[in-house]
Amino acid sequence: xxxxxxxxxxxxxxxxxxxxxxxxxxxxxxxxxxxxxxxxxxxxxxxxxxxxxxxxxxxxxxxxxxxxxxxxxxxxxxxxxxxxxxxxxxxxxxxxxxxxxxxxxxxxxxxxxxxxxxxxxxxxxxxxxxxxxxxxxxxxxxx
Numbered sequence: 001x002x003x004x005x006x007x008x009x010x011x012x013x014x015x016x017x018x019x020x021x022x023x024x025x026x027x028x029x030x031x032x033x034x035x036x037x038x039x040x041x042x043x044x045x046x047x048x049x050x051x052x053x054x055x056x057x058x059x060x061x062x063x064x065x066x067x068x069x070x071x072x073x074x075x076x077x078x079x080x081x082x083x084x085x086x087x088x089x090x091x092x093x094x095x096x097x098x099x100x101x102x103x104x105x106x107x108x109x110x111x112x113x114x115x116x117x118x119x120x121x122x123x124x125x126x127x128x129x130x131x132x133x134x135x136x137x138x139x140x141x142x143x
Contacts, residue, residue, distance in 0.1 A: 030091040031120045031132055035084065036101065038113035043083030046113070049104065050087050053097040056134040058087045088120070088132045 034055075038046050043060055050058065061084045089097060094117055101115045123129045 029133060031123065031129075032089055032091055032094050032117040033120055034087040034089045034094065034097065034115065034117045036087070036113060036115040037082055037084050039110055040081040040083045042108070042111050042113070043085065045108075045111075046083075046101070046104075047085055049100065050085065050089070050097060053089060053093040053100075054134040055087045055089050055093075057132055058085060060085050089117070090133050091119075 034050065036046055036050065040062055043062075047058055047060060063082050063084060064080055098115060098117070101113070104111055105113050105115075123132060129135075
C-alpha cells in the first residue's frame, strides 16, 4: 500500500509541473516582418490598415526614391517620396494582410505600393514574443 501511495503522489507532482509549463508556454505561431513600401501621403492609411491584422508593433521610415523619371513612369509610380512600413505580424494573419494590401494597391487612387515579408527565426524572451504576437495572456513567474 505504501508503494502505491508513492506512485500516486509522484504522478501528481509530474502533473503539476506539466500544468505550470502549459501556463508559461507560448503559442507556436511564428512571426514575420512585413515590409510595405507606399507613397508618403498614404503611409498613415496603410499603417492603420495593417494594424487591423493584430499587429502590435510598427515603425515607419520616410525616404526619397532614386529611380529616374523613365523608370518611375514604367513602374507607374509618380511620387518619389516613399514610406517604408515595418510591421511584426503573425504568420497566420500574413496571407490575409497581403491579399488586402494587394487589393488596396489596385483600387485606391495613388495607393500603389509593394509588400513582402521576411520570417523571424527567433525572439529573445517570452514576454517580448507575447507582445509582438499581440498575445495578451499574462505570465506568472514561479518564486
